[in-house]
Amino acid sequence: MTILGISGSLRHDSHNTTLLRNVPLELELWEGLKEIPPYDEDDDVEPAPPAVARMRASVAGADAIVFATPEYNASVPGQLKNAIDWLSRPRGGAALQNKPVAVIGASTGAFGAVWAQAELRKVLATAGARVVDAEVAVGHAATRFDAERHPVLRFESTKIRREGENVTIDGTLTLKGVTQPVELRGTVTGPLADPYGGNRLGLELETTVDRTQFGIDWNADLPSGGRVLADDVKLSAQLELVEQA
Ligand SMILES: Cc1cc2nc3c(=O)[nH]c(=O)nc-3n(C[C@H](O)[C@H](O)[C@H](O)COP(=O)(O)O)c2cc1C
Numbered sequence: 001m002t003i004l005g006i007s008g009s010l011r012h013d014s015h016n017t018t019l020l021r022n023v024p025l026e027l028e029l030w031e032g033l034k035e036i037p038p039y040d041e042d043d044d045v046e047p048a049p050p051a052v053a054r055m056r057a058s059v060a061g062a063d064a065i066v067f068a069t070p071e072y073n074a075s076v077p078g079q080l081k082n083a084i085d086w087l088s089r090p091r092g093g094a095a096l097q098n099k100p101v102a103v104i105g106a107s108t109g110a111f112g113a114v115w116a117q118a119e120l121r122k123v124l125a126t127a128g129a130r131v132v133d134a135e136v137a138v139g140h141a142a143t144r145f146d147a148e149r150h151p152v153l154r155f156e157s158t159k160i161r162r163e164g165e166n167v168t169i170d171g172t173l174t175l176k177g178v179t180q181p182v183e184l185r186g187t188v189t190g191p192l193a194d195p196y197g198g199n200r201l202g203l204e205l206e207t208t209v210d211r212t213q214f215g216i217d218w219n220a221d222l223p224s225g226g227r228v229l230a231d232d233v234k235l236s237a238q239l240e241l242v243e244q245a
Pocket of ligand 1: 010011013015016017069070071073107110111141
């Protein structure tokens, strides 16, 4: 089953793209929105412009689509609407015809792009899609996924065990002022002599924590059942320790 995720934002650090990346579904993120030319009925002929043909093929090949839309001036961003106009044609054989779609959205304001979501559902239904009649609104998005404003993550080890390449480190992890015990597992490489006369040790470590144990517990219900964000978060670190000559 292929579920395509389409973000209506072109922005590199888009909250809507981040939202799609955090939906607990196997989503294939579609990243061609910026390449779609402005809709011109004179250009809507066979063969279609290459970027449009690729988008139509991706949409036609998906079993379902999740759209995440920002809200621009109380509506859908122009480039997303433009793409949907291309996907609504040719009439009768459009890529969106009978396609199951759901709409979610994030905004920096309080309301989570609810007006844009409502407009997008209307546009998608008009284009022939089968639209889930529900919304997921993530308001104050800048505080939901914002690692930069909460950069403090502290780990202190209490016990290290090594068996050959494998290493297990017990310790405590502090996130947003909350400290919990964790166990890191991984591999160790070296020590190896480097060309500068020093020694290097490589460490690759991983652990999975339950974010709710650190008080990071925002979530919302998905229309289809389940929750928007998973509670388990995988943390990984790649370290290189250098002993200088
Ligand atoms: C041109 C423009 C218009 C906007 N209009 C609205 C609006 O009507 N309602 C709202 O909640 N946010 C509005 N915003 C703020 C967006 O919600 C915010 O920039 C959001 O982060 C955009 O989504 P993204 O992070 O996925 O790019 C607007 C932003 C821009 C750039």
